[in-house]
Amino acid sequence: MAALTRLMKPTSTIITRRSLSTTTAAVSDIQSSLSDGKGGSSRNNFQWVFLGVPGVGKGTYASRLSSLLGVPHIATGDLVRNELASKGPLSNQLAEIVNQGKLVSDEIIFNLLSKRLEAGEAKGESGFILDGFPRTIRQAEILNEVTEIDLVVNLKLREDVLVEKCLGRRICSECGKGFNVASINAKAENGRPGMSMAPLLPPSHCASKLVTRADDTEEVVKERLRIYQEKSQPVEGFYRDLGKLMEFDLPGGIPESWPKLLEALNLDEYEVKRSAVA
Numbered sequence: 001m002a003a004l005t006r007l008m009k010p011t012s013t014i015i016t017r018r019s020l021s022t023t024t025a026a027v028s029d030i031q032s033s034l035s036d037g038k039g040g041s042s043r044n045n046f047q048w049v050f051l052g053v054p055g056v057g058k059g060t061y062a063s064r065l066s067s068l069l070g071v072p073h074i075a076t077g078d079l080v081r082n083e084l085a086s087k088g089p090l091s092n093q094l095a096e097i098v099n100q101g102k103l104v105s106d107e108i109i110f111n112l113l114s115k116r117l118e119a120g121e122a123k124g125e126s127g128f129i130l131d132g133f134p135r136t137i138r139q140a141e142i143l144n145e146v147t148e149i150d151l152v153v154n155l156k157l158r159e160d161v162l163v164e165k166c167l168g169r170r171i172c173s174e175c176g177k178g179f180n181v182a183s184i185n186a187k188a189e190n191g192r193p194g195m196s197m198a199p200l201l202p203p204s205h206c207a208s209k210l211v212t213r214a215d216d217t218e219e220v221v222k223e224r225l226r227i228y229q230e231k232s233q234p235v236e237g238f239y240r241d242l243g244k245l246m247e248f249d250l251p252g253g254i255p256e257s258w259p260k261l262l263e264a265l266n267l268d269e270y271e272v273k274r275s276a277v278a
Ligand SMILES: Nc1ncnc2c1ncn2[C@@H]1O[C@H](COP(=O)(O)OP(=O)(O)O)[C@@H](O)[C@H]1O
Pocket: 053, 054, 055, 075, 076, 077, 078, 080, 097, 098, 101, 102, 103, 104, 105, 106, 109, 131, 132, 133, 134, 135, 136, 139, 215, 224
């Protein structure tokens, strides 16, 4: 468990302790940490977590925020898929678990995450947006022992569109970017408004290289949703009790949701400033 011990060693420069007690404090702290007083540069040590059921869009929004804030987007699902593709000693064992929609052992996940954090640290990275981790109470407890997470964003979307969204997911086999070919039109019902989500189509250079994840079949997606309710939902409560959980109901696709998410995070003005500077 050497790698786990490395992750648990609170000496790494990427691990910083900040004392925040409530979500409101966390969000306003983010806003003040973004400015250096000259209205421009930022301090890149955000330590954020994105939670949410499979297909909700964690990867999409975490990756956009990572570009905006200049911190790495670290998705444990990507680390697992890279390990699978490397055909290393763990590949066969991992393929079986992932393709059944089950969770990989904490030990393997900590090992992969430690390696990723160390490689990033060596390149001078600081801060992170974690996506797909922690996924169990034990993972959350261990993370909590080694570092202070500033904010946990819990993305929520009406359940009936999740399976459809997962089945529409595609990845470019060359650049690794995620897209979605599903065109969602969920009807208004039981007092809930209707919801439309346009497909997120790839640029022409990715279009011929799209692949579907082996675990994005209907049967496996349903199993992943079930496992989320059982193992990962309690993680929401863990962060709610710590006062760090920001719930965010996605109102629709990216054009409707992205500005609202920035607003909820007090980052809307930041994006305007950044695009003015760029
Ligand atoms: N933190 C984790 N703990 C255990 N298994 C994980 C973790 N992160 C990813 N995995 C494994 O990788 C698979 C794909 O993860 P991910 O891309 O995050 O999927 P999802 O679309 O379900 O959010 C999971 O179904 C699981 O087998």
